[in-house]
Amino acid sequence: MQVSKWGNSLAVRLPKRLVENMGLKEGDNVDIVPAGDQRIAITIPDRRTTFLEKLRALQEPTPDGFRWSRDEANER
DSSP states (O other), rough: OOEEEEEEEEEEOOHEEEEEEETTTOOOOOEEEEEEOOEEEEOOOOHHHHHHHHEEEEEEEETTOOOOOOOHHHOO
């Protein structure tokens, strides 16, 4: 593979076979990390876990004894 200039960054095109094997599509996020002196590893972050962690960080604790009630939530 060849390293190319893309704006102020460097880029590498991923071969079609690798993209298909990893199930990647345009717009996906990947993590690229060193995997030795002259190697890199491409990983796909778990978006569901990341989303749930962010959601839980926003969640406030509920008062003691609080229970969700679908009927109460839907009352008008």
